[in-house]
Amino acid sequence: MSKLPLVLRELHRSETSLGRTLLAVADRHHVEHEVFHLARDLARRPREHVRRLADVGHDHGLTLDPEPRWTVPDRVAAVLRRGGDALGRRPEPGLLLLADLRRLHRKAAGVSLDWELLAQAAQGMKQPRLLELARSCHPETLRIMQWSNAHLKVMSPQIIAS
Amino acid sequence: MDGNTRLCTATAAAALKETFGCDGQPGSYTDVDDADVIALFGHNVAETQPVLWMRILDRLAGQDPPRLVCVDPRDTEVARAARAGGGVHLAPLPGTNLALMNGLLHEIIANGWVDRDYVGAHTVGFAELEQRVVDYPPEKVARICRITPQEIRAAARVLGHAERLLSTVLQGFYQSHQASAAAVQVNNLNLVRGMLGRPGCGILQMNGQPTAENTRECGADGDMSGFRNWSNDAHVADLAGHWNLDPLQIPHMSPPTHAMQMMRYVENGSIGMLWVSATNPAVSMPELARIRKILSRDGLFLVVQDIFRSETAELADVVLPAATWGEKTGCFTNADRTVHLSDKAVDPPGGARPDLDIFLDFARRMGFRDKDGAPFPQWHDAESAFDAWAASTAGRPCDYTGLSHAKLRATPSGVQWPCNVEHPDGTERLYTDGRFFSAPDYCESCGRDLVTGAPLDATRYRVLNPDAKAILKAAEYLPPHEPPTAEHPMVLITGRTLYHFHTRTKTGRVPELQKAAPEVWVECSAGDARRLGLAEGDVVEVATPRGALRARVRVSGIREGVVFLPFHYGYWDTSMSTGTGASRAANELTITDWDPVSKQPLFKTAAARLTRIGSGQGPAPAPTVGASRPVGDGVAATRGGRGARVQELTGAGEA
CATH class of the missing domain: 3.40.228.10 (Dimethylsulfoxide Reductase, domain 2)
Incomplete structure (x- = not known):
């Protein structure tokens, strides 16, 4: 029996987790303006991917939530932001930022591998719709990987040296 | 830097x-x-x-x-x-x-x-x-x-x-x-x-302004001098050779740290000294309440070098009086690559000194050395600095090797770079043969992702563009980060007027220019004015999530839903003070956000609200020339006066 539904379900899970992580990182680093704005911009992609996965999941007998809960409740987010803002005037959160970017990068790498698995299976099983889905979504996952890597490189010398 | x-x-x-x-x-x-x-x-x-x-x-x-x-x-x-x-x-x-x-x-x-x-x-x-x-x-x-x-x-x-x-x-x-x-x-x-x-x-x-071009090509924006590529070790070694330094003395581990990020580093205490020369961040940067707080920080040693006592100088630990153009010799390169020499005409007043003299004096007192232990930098005045700069551009796109002070003095209308043995009279336009400076081993930049600004690595660039072509880069539209809301239903943009430059440190001291645009104003469309019950010259409050200021309203031809504030007005010539609800600098209201690729702050995308406070006396203090032209009648035209008239005599007695 095909394990394709398993792959789709795992992708849905990992994309959801990546989207949530992006939003949480944005909230935690509200005072790092570029991180805040970009992480929120980038979080649009996992959201879109999850919708498309839910849609395509029907063909494979899956019921995947197209709109899972993305954020922690507003009240918690506000606390996260206030915490980030208050700590943001001290040097230690720099290390927290590096750790968050590192985690984000690893998470995006996991999702990227999941898209590879889907693309390979779609080719092997002659599933053009799934192949097209992987082709259009995977570059956006790679973009998140590249950004988290690049930003880690840009930020780390000052944070570590100071 | x-x-x-x-x-x-x-x-x-x-x-x-x-x-x-x-x-x-x-x-x-x-x-x-x-x-x-x-x-x-x-x-x-x-x-x-x-x-x-x-x-x-x-x-x-x-x-x-x-x-x-x-x-x-x-x-x-x-x-x-x-x-x-x-x-x-x-x-x-x-x-x-x-x-x-x-x-x-x-x-x-x-x-x-x-x-x-x-x-x-x-x-x-x-x-x-x-x-x-x-x-x-x-x-x-x-x-x-x-x-x-x-x-x-x-x-x-x-x-x-x-x-x-x-x-x-x-x-x-x-x-x-x-x-x-x-x-x-x-x-x-x-x-x-x-x-x-x-x-x-x-x-x-x-x-x-012309100095923007020089900032970019010399690397005063943090880029490598001579359009060299920070991620290309051969370029860094080449520059180190020109300057007689070890390549490790030239920081090149990542793209340069931009001004907005520097402020962030001052804010979190990892930068302890800031030297501001010839600019005025206390008025020109976004979200001024934050910028003032950063520049006033206890742990910060702030040096300000300027020709006037600017708002930023007020916050400084040390102020270095500088000479202005006409009081020093140096070159400018304008937007179309034309290099001009500007000779010194008069001595600077008092203890004011040219920026270059100040920096060189600092370098000598700090004992900066090249790799052989000789004083660094090796140059000692404007001309020797220019010659060293020209030599360092050999083989680069901005090739100045055919230029010298003598040649520029003999060519008063300037010379467009590249100017070298091959192009002794300069170059009118680039890329005439459809060839570009984009070869992987030669390019200044391997490019960035247009959405995130993440730099591309050299290997990927080589695959993308092996044959030095121009690169057509596409990007998807994303909604702005601060869209209008019910509370702030309009979009605020800031900008310029013909009569003032930057934060008015110079133009505000020219009586005719000052008279043409004496005070901050805010523009909105006739439709929005009707909807909000505003008449020309009314006092309004302009508010964004960062704060509010008051200004007289000019009903202009701006599109509906958009509010315009000139960003020129600060506090050096007003009794207004900040934090009292009577501020007047547009940047009290702007958001801290920047383009991920260029790192340029965004002054033209903030959500705002206009509220009528009361009637003013007469029209807004805005010029009638340019985009601030009123849509209604009854506003006296902006004109020069007799005081602005000049008679210039050239040659032997010609009028």
Whole structure:
């Protein structure tokens, strides 16, 4: 029996987790303006991917939530932001930022591998719709990987040296 | 290290690097003389570069005038000239430039107005661009930009039928949402139309001032000197050779730390000393309450070097009085690569000294050494510094090796770089043969992702562009980060007036200029004025999520839903003080956000609210010349006076 539904379900899970992580990182680093704005911009992609996965999941007998809960409740987010803002005037959160970017990068790498698995299976099983889905979504996952890597490189010398 | 250029035209440099692999203005001001269509994207040239505008006016008044395409939410002189001459004025909602550009490119491609031969021979990336802009038909773009699909089609028709297209770009794009991505699409427009490197076919990614160009090519914006590539070890070694340094002494582990990030490092305490020379962040940077707090921080040692006691100098630990132009000798390079020499005419007053003298004195006192233990830098005055700079540009795109103070003194109208043995009289326009500075081993930059700004690595660049072509980069439109809301239903943009420069440190001291625009004002449209019950000259409160200020309202031709504030006005010549509800600097209201590619702050995308406070006495203190022209009657025209008249005698007794 095909394990394709398993792959789709795992992708849905990992994309959801990546989207949530992006939003949480944005909230935690509200005072790092570029991180805040970009992480929120980038979080649009996992959201879109999850919708498309839910849609395509029907063909494979899956019921995947197209709109899972993305954020922690507003009240918690506000606390996260206030915490980030208050700590943001001290040097230690720099290390927290590096750790968050590192985690984000690893998470995006996991999702990227999941898209590879889907693309390979779609080719092997002659599933053009799934192949097209992987082709259009995977570059956006790679973009998140590249950004988290690049930003880690840009930020780390000052944070570590100071 | 960073320059005021970061706030001003960093996006020009970024856009050129993305498309051509290297900074450097492709076109020339002389392209104005030959173009049959001039397209100005967010470029109110009549007020920001009035001399260039005079050149355009000459064409408009002459035979066979060019048609203008103007993209600006304000009713500028350029917009008026565009409409009057059979061109098109588009006034999109601020923050939607990229959607508009994608829409225009959609029409150009869909109607077959593409120069396939040029694209095939000289560019990479057309397939991706075509695929991207398919998603931006005029109807969809019209909804995003809140203009009509007919207007988009009309503008595309003018651009698509141009035979010699000159495109120019400035702050309306550079200081707005998705700045670099939008400016890059202007490059794409000229490339897909094959309009580059011939008379009248050019791109002018504009600068605000000549020193912006020098900031970029010398590396005062943190980039490598001479358009070298920080991620290319051979380039860094070459520069180290010129300066007789160990390559490790030249920081090149990542792209330069930009001004906005520096402020963040001061804020969290990891930068302890800041040296501000010839600029005024306490008025010019976004979210001033935050900037003042940062510059006043206990742990910060702030040095300010300026010709006047600016708002930033008020916060300094040490103030170094500097000489101004005319009191020192040095070179300027303008937006079309023309290098000028400006000789010293008079001595600076009192203890004021040229910036170069101050920096060299500092270097000597600090005991900076090159790798052989000799004093670094090796130069000791303006001319020896210029010669060292020229030597270090050998073989680079901005080749100055054919230039010297003597040659520039003998050529008062300037010389356009590259100027070397091969081009002894300089070079009018770049890329005339469809060859670019973009070869992987030669390029200044391997480019960045247009959405995230993440630098591309050299290996990927080599695959993308092995043969030194121009790169067509596409990007999707994303909504602005601070869209209008019920509480703040309008969009605030800040900008310039003809009569003032930057934070008025100079122009505010010229009586005629000061009289023409004596005080801050706020502009809104007639429709919004009616809706809000505002009359010309009423006192209003302008509020954003950062704060509020009061100003008199000018009812102007600006598009509905948009509010304009001039950013020039600070506090040095007013009794107003900050934090009392009586502030007047536009940047009290702007958001801290920057373009991820160019790192230029966004001054033109904030949500705002206008509230009537009361009636003023008479009209707003805004000039009637330029985009602030009132829509109603009864406002006295802005005019010069007798005091502004000058008689200049040249030669032997000629009048």
